[in-house]
Amino acid sequence: MSAGSAATEPRAAAELAARTSYGRLLAYLAREWRDVAAAEDALAEAFAQALAAWPGAGVPDHPEAWLLTVARRGLMRAGRRARTAERLRPVAELLDEERGAAEPSGSIPDERLRLMFVCAHPAIDEAARTPLMLQTVLGLDAARIASAFLVAPTAMGQRLVRAKTKIRDAGIAFRIPEPEDLPERLDAVLQAIYAAxxxxxxxxxxxxxxxxxxxxxxxxxxxxxxxxxxxxxxxxxxxxxxxxxxxxxxxxxxxxxxxxxxxxxxxxxxxxxxxxxxxxxxxxxxxxxxxxxxxxxxxxxxxxxxxxxxxxxxxxxxxxxxxxxxxxxxxxxxxxxxxxxxxxxxxxxxxxxxxxxxxxDNYQPYWAVRAHLLSGSGDLQAAREAYERAAGLTADQRVRAFLLARRDRT
Amino acid sequence: MQYMLVFSEGQDAFDRRNDPEKAGPYWGAWTAYARAVAEAGIVVSGAGLQPPATATHVTVRDGKRHVQDGPFADAKEHLGGFFVIDVPDLDAALEWAARSPAASYGRVEVRPTLPPPPMPA
Structure with missing residues (x-):
């Protein structure tokens, strides 16, 4: 990442780091701590500290490494408070194993693929998979995700929290599936992306x-x-x-x-x-x-x-x-x-x-296609009815106007 | 579950109802929507309402009745109509709300209804 070089303005630097490396940082922390929600909290806090510290102290040479260090410190503190010693033991081993590789070069291993497989894991509620991926890999906020999926924000928030709790408590592993499982598991990832x-x-x-x-x-x-x-x-x-x-x-x-x-x-x-x-x-x-x-x-x-x-x-x-x-x-x-x-x-x-x-039932494309085919076959009355039904079932006002105009011309 | 879809419209929308150039698309969109809701077999009840200028409101305080012209709030948007629909869950109700013409130019409030009060035996 070359976020530091272009960043003369600290806020812009923090935002650029957020846009380009949020998913990488979160994936890395979530895997390390096996807790997506805790990693999100710590990373959010690290970004907040960056916005406070960078204007005075200047943008660090390796913004990602800076953010990672601050987020990790936050996770350590939260971990001590929660007294989750058992959970931290494997984490400490992982830290020893990976710290050497991660920090001197300044490049953080890209764990986003593992994170995607976690988000689309069969144990995760299907309705939560796409939102979870958008939130963790891209850092989209829950309210925007909720609106796009036409779900109440509180309901979407609960869905996401439940999914993250499940990942932690069920011990869903951050790993690439075995070759025999890969086609099916990859398909779930693809479907989740396509749903977005x-x-x-x-x-x-x-x-x-x-x-x-x-x-x-x-x-x-x-x-x-x-x-x-x-x-x-x-x-x-x-x-x-x-x-x-x-x-x-x-x-x-x-x-x-x-x-x-x-x-x-x-x-x-x-x-x-x-x-x-x-x-x-x-x-x-x-x-x-x-x-x-x-x-x-x-x-x-x-x-x-x-x-x-x-x-x-x-x-x-x-x-x-x-x-x-x-x-x-x-x-x-x-x-x-x-x-x-x-x-x-x-x-x-x-x-x-x-x-x-x-x-x-009430599948809008069925009625739109039916109307088009009926008008082609000369059954104009039935075509007009189908155009109207298709218009009544769309949520897009331009499509609605188009279909009603078609009905009037049929 | 039953949900009420409350359609709120601005004065410009009420004006469109009688505008020779705009009334056609306005009513066409609502008719198509109302038919689609009816065909889906989910309607418990529903109605469109006359414009807010036709409203009269009543209060009783200390035994005295007050009757006044007009809607009771100086809101920018007013109730234009409603449906009570019976659908499996909130997501389904939101989907029907989004399909209403009001969602594109006004707003739609979606609320679950209370169960009916117990009847005397």
């Missing part, structure tokens, strides 16, 4: 209603994961998928109105992000171990080709969805497959696939 990005991504209408407003953070997490596990094709696949979707952010709204994917101005797509996505997807494909996220990224890659060819290859997309639903039979994938079949083989085939998709 938003789950309602729908290729045909683009009604990403469940988008959780944390897209940038999710991409950051995926970049960290890819840097730590460069040989895992699904990690690269997930990053490629999210970059493809993010590349279209600007094109999704024009004059304050929602624009579906098929009508987006390709000139507004971020071609640098698309190119980066393609690079990750190619690297993933070279491992010849296909998976859910690589296929979803490949679907987005076909959509992206429209910028070059001027048309969308729907048969290719439908074929990829066939493959996707065998690997990851989620409602979202089945509904999106029906939409793709509707484009590739006509509305009747799409409707048949949609009815077979077994979508949950």
């Amino acid at each position: 990005f938003g789950t309602g991504w729908d290729a045909i209408t683009g009604t990403d209603t469940a988008r959780a407003d944390l897209a940038g953070e999710a991409i950051w997490l995926a970049r960290v994961l890819v840097s730590l596990m460069p040989d895992e094709p699904e990690a690269s696949g997930l990053l490629a998928l999210m970059l493809h979707a993010e590349a279209r952010r600007e094109a999704r709204v024009a004059d304050g109105s929602f624009v579906p994917l098929g009508q987006q101005d390709v000139g507004l797509w971020r071609h640098d992000m698309t190119a980066e996505a393609e690079m990750h997807l190619r690297r993933a494909a070279s491992a010849a171990r296909p998976g859910r996220f690589q296929i979803e990224a490949a679907i987005q890659s076909v959509h992206a080709e429209r910028a070059r060819t001027g048309r969308t290859n729907w048969p290719a997309i439908a074929g990829l969805y066939d493959l996707l639903v065998t690997l990851a039979p989620t409602a979202g994938a089945r509904v999106a497959r029906a939409a793709a079949i509707g484009e590739a083989r006509g509305p009747a085939a799409g409707l048949a696939a949609l009815e077979a998709a077994d979508a949950p």
Whole structure:
């Protein structure tokens, strides 16, 4: 980390250190002390002390090492107060073992991957995994996480506290899973990252209603994961998928109105992000171990080709969805497959696939796709009703206005 | 569990109800939402309310009744309507609250209801 060199302003230096190294420091302390909550408290206190001390004394040469030392001192004091001698014995051994390696060079071992596996451990409540990862690895505050997941802040706070208590009391180990467990455990990590990005991504209408407003953070997490596990094709696949979707952010709204994917101005797509996505997807494909996220990224890659060819290859997309639903039979994938079949083989085939998709009640993408297919098949009255139902189920006012306008034109 | 979704709207929203250019989208959004809630089979009760200017409020103090025009608070936002819905938990209630048009331009308060009082035998 070169946070010290650029930092003339102490507050800016502390903030830069917080942004770039919070997760690294927390992961290291949490592993050392086997207590995420205590490590968070100590690190928060260390940052507060930095803000108080650095303006007078100047920014230290190694801000991370400074913060680590102060946080450790805090943990020692708290540990003495709590008289947790038994718990500290293995910690003391770990300290002896790792201190030598960590401090002279000023570089702190990167334990964030272990922390991610802890956050997405099967013993942790599934609803807490993504929030826990966002809070510990990226340092996001609980109130913002709660809002993004549409959960009351107090409930989210309790969920996070429970999860951290479980990690400590159940003795969940900070380690990379054994090879035989790795695929399943890695999938939980990937799912947790993708949940931060938003789950309602729908290729045909683009009604990403469940988008959780944390897209940038999710991409950051995926970049960290890819840097730590460069040989895992699904990690690269997930990053490629999210970059493809993010590349279209600007094109999704024009004059304050929602624009579906098929009508987006390709000139507004971020071609640098698309190119980066393609690079990750190619690297993933070279491992010849296909998976859910690589296929979803490949679907987005076909959509992206429209910028070059001027048309969308729907048969290719439908074929990829066939493959996707065998690997990851989620409602979202089945509904999106029906939409793709509707484009590739006509509305009747799409409707048949949609009815077979077994979508949950009140599932907004089902109604949006149904409306689109019904209007294509000429059943206009039913299409209007479905457009209205889809409008009533979205939480995005631009999507709502778009769907009601479609209804009025149908 | 039953929750009340209380929709608060600013005066500009009440004005939109009768604006020839804006009434269509306003009522279209609410109608679509109300139908979706109804189709979901979760409605216990609900209603939209006439604008705050139609309100009258009553107090009784020391046996004397006072009746006054208008809503009782000079708030920026006023009650525009409500639903009582029956859903499994708060997360589900919040999801329905977020889908309401008021969530995008006003605000929605979500509160669990009290159980009904015991009936005399």
